[in-house]
Amino acid sequence: MRVLEVADIRRRFGGVEALRGVSLGIDEGEVVGLMGDNGAGKSTLMKVLCGSVRPDSGTMTLDGKPLSLRSPRDAAAHGIAVVYQDLALVDQRDVATNVFLGREPRRGLVVDRRLMRREARTVLDELSIRIPSVRLPVGGLSGGQRQCIAIARAVHQGGRIVLLDEPTAALGPEQQANVLKLIKTLKERGTAVIVVSHNVDHVLAVADRVVVMRAGLVQGVRDVHSTSAADVVGLILGSVAADAISHGHGGPATAVASGLEVETRGAR
Amino acid sequence: MTTMTVPGAPRVDKDADPGVLRKALGAHEFGVLAATVAIFLYGTFFVNNFLTGDNLLSVVQQITFIGIIGTGMTLLIVAGEIDLSVGSQYGFLSVLMAYSVTQWQLPILVSALLVMALGVVTGAIYGVITAVFKVPSFVVTLAGLAILRGFALLVTDGQPLQGSTNSAYHSLVGGNAIGSLAAQTVWMVAVMAAFGWILSRTKFGYDVYATGGNMKAALNAGIRAVRVKILCFCITGALCGLASVILVGWLGSANPLTGNGVELSVIAAVVVGGASLTGGVGSVTGTLLGALVAGLIGNLLVLIGVDGNWQQVATGALILAAVLVNRFIATRQAAMR
Numbered sequence: 001m002r003v004l005e006v007a008d009i010r011r012r013f014g015g016v017e018a019l020r021g022v023s024l025g026i027d028e029g030e031v032v033g034l035m036g037d038n039g040a041g042k043s044t045l046m047k048v049l050c051g052s053v054r055p056d057s058g059t060m061t062l063d064g065k066p067l068s069l070r071s072p073r074d075a076a077a078h079g080i081a082v083v084y085q086d087l088a089l090v091d092q093r094d095v096a097t098n099v100f101l102g103r104e105p106r107r108g109l110v111v112d113r114r115l116m117r118r119e120a121r122t123v124l125d126e127l128s129i130r131i132p133s134v135r136l137p138v139g140g141l142s143g144g145q146r147q148c149i150a151i152a153r154a155v156h157q158g159g160r161i162v163l164l165d166e167p168t169a170a171l172g173p174e175q176q177a178n179v180l181k182l183i184k185t186l187k188e189r190g191t192a193v194i195v196v197s198h199n200v201d202h203v204l205a206v207a208d209r210v211v212v213m214r215a216g217l218v219q220g221v222r223d224v225h226s227t228s229a230a231d232v233v234g235l236i237l238g239s240v241a242a243d244a245i246s247h248g249h250g251g252p253a254t255a256v257a258s259g260l261e262v263e264t265r266g267a268r
Numbered sequence: 269m270t271t272m273t274v275p276g277a278p279r280v281d282k283d284a285d286p287g288v289l290r291k292a293l294g295a296h297e298f299g300v301l302a303a304t305v306a307i308f309l310y311g312t313f314f315v316n317n318f319l320t321g322d323n324l325l326s327v328v329q330q331i332t333f334i335g336i337i338g339t340g341m342t343l344l345i346v347a348g349e350i351d352l353s354v355g356s357q358y359g360f361l362s363v364l365m366a367y368s369v370t371q372w373q374l375p376i377l378v379s380a381l382l383v384m385a386l387g388v389v390t391g392a393i394y395g396v397i398t399a400v401f402k403v404p405s406f407v408v409t410l411a412g413l414a415i416l417r418g419f420a421l422l423v424t425d426g427q428p429l430q431g432s433t434n435s436a437y438h439s440l441v442g443g444n445a446i447g448s449l450a451a452q453t454v455w456m457v458a459v460m461a462a463f464g465w466i467l468s469r470t471k472f473g474y475d476v477y478a479t480g481g482n483m484k485a486a487l488n489a490g491i492r493a494v495r496v497k498i499l500c501f502c503i504t505g506a507l508c509g510l511a512s513v514i515l516v517g518w519l520g521s522a523n524p525l526t527g528n529g530v531e532l533s534v535i536a537a538v539v540v541g542g543a544s545l546t547g548g549v550g551s552v553t554g555t556l557l558g559a560l561v562a563g564l565i566g567n568l569l570v571l572i573g574v575d576g577n578w579q580q581v582a583t584g585a586l587i588l589a590a591v592l593v594n595r596f597i598a599t600r601q602a603a604m605r
Contacts, residue, residue: 073490087488090481092548096283101478102489110469117283134283153489 001028002064003192004049004080004161009058011044018044019055020216026161029190031183033203033224036213037236042196045213046163049194050082051075081159083167088150091139095131096120098138099153123156124149127185129178144175148182161192168202180206200229212236296542297554299593303540303586304561311564315571321448327567328453331537331559333358335456336511337530338537339463340504342555345538346467347500348480348547349398349405351391353412354508354534358527360420361387361512366431366522367423376437376517384509390416391505395498405501413531420524428523431516442518452514459507464552476500480547536583537562540590562586 005025011018019041026032036042047053048060051069060067062078069075072082089098096113097104099120104111120134129148131141138146147167154162167183168176183206186193197203203210204224212219212235220235285291295301311318337354344351351357361383368379394412398405432438445454467473478486479493486493516522541558543550565586566579 072488076490082488084488087482087484090478090485090548092481092544093477097474097477101485102475102491104471104474106471111471111474121283132282135286 002026003028003062004067005061006045006049007059007061009045009048009055009060011048011053011055013044017216019048019058021058022213022216022218024211024218026192026194028160028192029187030209031187031193031195031207033207033210034194034196034213035198035200035203035210035232035236036219039215040213040236041216042213043165046082046165046194046196049075049161050080050163076157076159079158079160080163081154081157081161082163082165083147083150083154084165088153089138089146092137094135094137095124095141095149096134098149099123099134099156101153103157119156123152127152127155127182129182142175143171144178147171147175147179151179151182151186155186155189155191159191161194162186164193164195166197167195168197168199176202200232204229204232214238296544296549296594296597297551297557298542298597299590300541300554300557300561302593303590304557304564307561307564307568311568311571315568318568318571323567323571325448325450325453327560327563328456329450330566331563332450332452332456333511333515333527333530334533334537334559334562335556336459336507336514337504338534338555338559339460339552340500340507341534341538342541342543342550342552343463343467343476343500344405344504345535345543345545346480346547346550347476347497348483349497349500350409350535350545351394351412351501351504352406352409352531352535353390353394353416354504355527355530355532356413356416356420357387357390357505357508358511358515358530359524360416360423361509362515362522362526363420363423363429363524365512365516366429369432369434369516370430376432376434380509380513383512384506387505387507387509388502389505391501391503392498394505395501398501399494399497417524417528420526424522424524426524428521431519431521433520437517438520440517441514452518455510455514459510460552460556463503464556467552472496472499477548480549482548533559533562533583536587540587542590542594544594558590 002025007023009019009022022041022045024032024045034042034045044053048055051072051074054069060069067078069078075082090101096117100116105115105119106112107115117134124131124134127148129145129152131145131149138149141149151162151164151167164183167179171179180202183193183195195203195207204227207224210222210224210227210232212222212232214236222232222235317323337358341351341354364386365379365383368374368382369376374382390412394405394408397403397408439451441451441455443451445451467476475486475491475493475496478489478491479496483493515526537558538550538555539545539558540561541550541554541556543554562583565582569579569582570576
């Protein structure tokens with residue numbers, strides 16, 4: 001079932017047209033990988049989806065009903081949650097507090113810490129996230145565990161559509177595997193997940209579809225079962241550049257994709 | 269007797285309470301707690317007249333104003349901000365309290381509310397400039413420190429003002445509650461207990477920690493972090509007002525130089541109590557212990573007969589020692605994981 005659909009979204013920042021008519025839909029239990037070089041418009045699209053940027057034109061529908069988001073808070077109320085790397089957790093506070101950040105359960109005037117710890121553990125167990133104790137401050141946990149806690153919060157706070165911004169960047173291989181496993185768990189639970197990533201291998205490993213953006217437009221959509229890393233990289237870079245590079249170096253596609261992150265957004 | 273059979277292996281509760289001792293050893297307040305106990309024991313065994321009810325009560329009475337203002341400062345520092353003007357605010361509001369009672373002839377309760385309300389307004393101004401216009405609170409309140417001290421001196425022409433002679437007012441804030449337990453001590457305990465509870469147990473307290481720990485994460489989680497910061501400034505202002513009301517009632521007069529340098533003692537108490545100036549860490553209990561340990565050191569130096577100026581040196585050394593111990597605890601905690 002289609003949960004979220006956006007059509008012909010346009011957004012201009014001064015003289016820069018960041019989105020030039022983007023359409024995208026996602027189903028329940030589907031994982032969509034959103035790829036593209038820097039400046040392609042991924043971040044702006046994510047910001048539109050989570051309510052922090054209002055599009056100049058275009059329509060959004062949630063469960064078939066028209067949707068207009070005024071703020072990230074509004075988006076969260078509609079079940080759209082975004083997980084930013086490093087912008088999600090309070091290091092000094094423990095795991096349970098971070099899972100409930102901003103929405104602590106209360107008993108009278110007092111925060112119900114026992115309930116919070118118990119429920120945090122339940123959520124972590126459900127998502128097969130391994131944390132020694134929910135009393136630990138998150139500052140001391142590994143990058144992968146932190147990312148998983150941030151995702152667990154998005155899900156626990158009612159996120160049916162979870163937007164992940166570079167969830168595997170700056171993590172070790174084992175931690176990356178844990179995060180990818182968690183994305184698969186979310187999919188099995190029927191959560192719709194949009195993953196923004198520069199890593200083609202990771203996207204191909206978890207996504208059902210890959211949406212590639214370039215210069216504010218959707219350059220192509222591929223089913224992961226009928227595409228290859230080289231094909232996706234070709235879309236990201238534009239066919240001419242991809243040909244030149246794959247013939248010239250012949251290196252792994254991921255290295256090409258992440259090696260060519262050129263900052264092109266002069267207006268930002 | 270038959271033994272009960274438990275189906276399956278007993279499940280180990282990973283999130284179980286780690287126990288009082290382990291918690292104490294890992295807490296940010298461990299350093300100051302250890303120092304307080306050590307100094308107390310030293311005084312008990314080696315210093316005459318230390319372990320008497322009257323002496324200990326006088327120590328607690330002396331830290332009243334540091335404790336009350338320090339409670340607001342704790343909230344503020346946990347929220348990631350600071351107020352350097354608390355000493356001047358305390359002085360200016362004391363003068364205003366005396367002025368309001370004697371010159372304007374306002375009833376004491378009205379004057380007290382007026383003074384606390386003005387503290388709230390001052391805090392709100394700092395809060396808005398800091399949180400909305402993004403000027404560091406260090407700079408904003410440094411300006412406030414000068415401005416308010418100037419006002420205190422202008423209002424009084426630099427001369428102490430006569431305050432109220434109302435005996436009910438005096439006994440409520442300056443008398444003895446029970447035996448030689450001073451009323452102002454009771455006020456301090458009430459303020460610290462109330463705000464200690466608010467900071468550690470309520471949703472507002474959780475928001476304060478989240479705001480100071482990671483403001484962006486707090487905002488992303490839907491916490492109104494700007495409002496939280498402004499409220500912390502307002503609470504600090506109100507508590508400066510309360511301290512002024514108590515002081516004027518107790519002394520019956522107000523000196524425009526009241527509270528000169530008090531901001532340093534207050535910040536010292538909060539930092540010695542385990543708070544981090546980068547925000548997100550600290551507690552009212554820690555601040556109480558921080559104020560207490562400074563008070564105890566001062567008291568012991570007097571009892572031993574050391575030159576009073578050494579007290580300044582001792583306070584400075586205490587701050588350094590406490591920060592180093594906290595640093596050590598933080599690294600050990602990191603290593604334990």
